[in-house]
Amino acid sequence: xxxxxxxxxxxxxxxxxxxxxxxxYKTSINNLQWYRQxxxxxxxxxxxxxxxxxxxxxxxLRVTLDTSKKSSSLLITASRAADTASYxxxxxxxxxxxxxxxxxxxxQLKVEL
Amino acid sequence: xxxxxxxxxxxxxKRGQNVTFRCDPISEHNRLYWYxxxxxxxxxxxxxxxxxAQLEKSRLLSDRFSAERPKGSFSTLEIQRTEQGDSAMYxxxxxxxxxxxxxxxxxxxxxxx
Numbered sequence: 001x002x003x004x005x006x007x008x009x010x011x012x013x014x015x016x017x018x019x020x021x022x023x024x025y026k027t028s029i030n031n032l033q034w035y036r037q038x039x040x041x042x043x044x045x046x047x048x049x050x051x052x053x054x055x056x057x058x059x060x061l062r063v064t065l066d067t068s069k070k071s072s073s074l075l076i077t078a079s080r081a082a083d084t085a086s087y088x089x090x091x092x093x094x095x096x097x098x099x100x101x102x103x104x105x106x107x108q109l110k111v112e113l
Numbered sequence: 114x115x116x117x118x119x120x121x122x123x124x125x126x127k128r129g130q131n132v133t134f135r136c137d138p139i140s141e142h143n144r145l146y147w148y149x150x151x152x153x154x155x156x157x158x159x160x161x162x163x164x165x166a167q168l169e170k171s172r173l174l175s176d177r178f179s180a181e182r183p184k185g186s187f188s189t190l191e192i193q194r195t196e197q198g199d200s201a202m203y204x205x206x207x208x209x210x211x212x213x214x215x216x217x218x219x220x221x222x223x224x225x226x
Contacts, residue, residue, distance in 0.1 A: 045216070105155050106153075
């Protein structure tokens with residue numbers, strides 16, 4: 001089953017613009033991770049944020065976490081055509097099944113030249 | 114580190130046939146996961162192993178599905194009496210116990226005709 005939803009389902013922007021994706025989840029978590037998936041390929045780990053963290057940066061990526069609202073956002077700054085992919089958030093639960101990732105429904109990002 | 118390898122990349126089978134997929138994880142990763150992903154959805158957890166022990170199975174894993182990791186290295190996922198609803202991408206991932214990031218393979222795309 002899916003942990004929650006991502007918003008928007010699809011996003012189309014111009015190269016150089018920023019892209020923001022939001023993720024909501026349902027249960028208490030140990031950590032939240034973001035993954036990228038190019039069409040028909042496996043997933044690539046981008047960034048992880050622990051439940052006691054509020055913001056994390058990695059290169060052009062910025063992720064925030066609000067555990068009170070059970071939500072997270074991923075910001076990609078200065079987007080490039082190569083960023084075109086599907087982006088998924090995934091959570092590891094705090095208890096009872098915390099040894100696996102539960103994924104959201106994903107955001108399809110298209111970056112146009 | 115050669116990554117997670119999955120074979121075959123694509124499999125087309127007739128309804129009712131049995132199929133088997135193989136996953137070779139990163140050698141020092143003792144945890145191995147199987148996920149299923151249908152078009153437009155996020156990956157859904159099927160099962161995971163710690164070494165050779167299968168520690169959790171999803172309700173998605175019906176009696177027709179069986180997974181093994183006999184020597185704690187590679188794993189196989191078998192689907193018996195395939196149905197059209199089994200058509201999906203089957204993803205394998207591995208990680209070291211205590212580490213957070215999961216490494217995914219490129220997946221096996223199954224089409225049941």
